[in-house]
Amino acid sequence: MRSAFVSALLLGSLGLSACTVTVRPNTELGGSGSNLITRLTPDRGEGAAYAVGEPVQFSVTVRTPGYLTLVALNPGGYASPLVQNVYVGAGTTTFPRVQDGATYNVAPPRGLQRVRAIFTRVRPTADLVFSGVYDGQRWNxxxxxxxxxxxxxxxxxxxxYLYIR
Structure with missing residues (x-):
């Protein structure tokens, strides 16, 4: 179980608060551009609206096997990891995975919820924890x-991204 998906984790449920924005066009971020992640979307599509309490899933498609971290950033700037350094095979993986035994449910605050996928082909050696309050500059x-x-x-x-209503 996770401590919070941008808001709160409730026994088997990970609370989400407003979701993502595509980073690839973001020229401020030097970590992207290798085109290893070909798709990242919430189950209703990017920019969809979810009511507080509704479940959400994220599909991530990668070109090669590697390690994935998903981090949520809520409208208030609080970030929390959904999964960290999880091995995924080439192709599409949907989170939360059945074997993780968790659900992601949207939670306040209402507004834009961003979710960032960070992928490496090699197992990460650093255990940087994405948790805390971030502005755009600190987030990148x-x-x-x-x-x-x-x-x-x-x-x-x-x-x-998605919207919490």
Missing amino acids: GATETYLRPYALADRDVQET
Whole structure:
């Protein structure tokens, strides 16, 4: 179980609060661009609206096997990991995975919820925990710090988003 998906974790349920935005076009982030992540979307599609309490899933498609971290950033700037350094095979994986025994349910605050996927082909050696309050600059800085040890060809970052109503 996780401590919170941007808000609160409730016995078997991970609370979400507003979701993602695509990072690949974001020129401020030096960690992306290798095109290893080909798709990241919430189950209703990017930009969809979810009522507080509704479940949400995220599909991530990668070109090669590797390690994935999903981090949620709520409208108030609080970030929390959904999964961290999880091995995924090439192709599409939907989170939460059945074997994880968790659900992601959206939770306040209402507004835009961002979810960032960070992928590396090699097992991450650093255990940087994405938890706390971030502004845009610190959010990208934490991601870049996490990715710095890996070659550009071995890492990628993307974001998606949803709205909590």
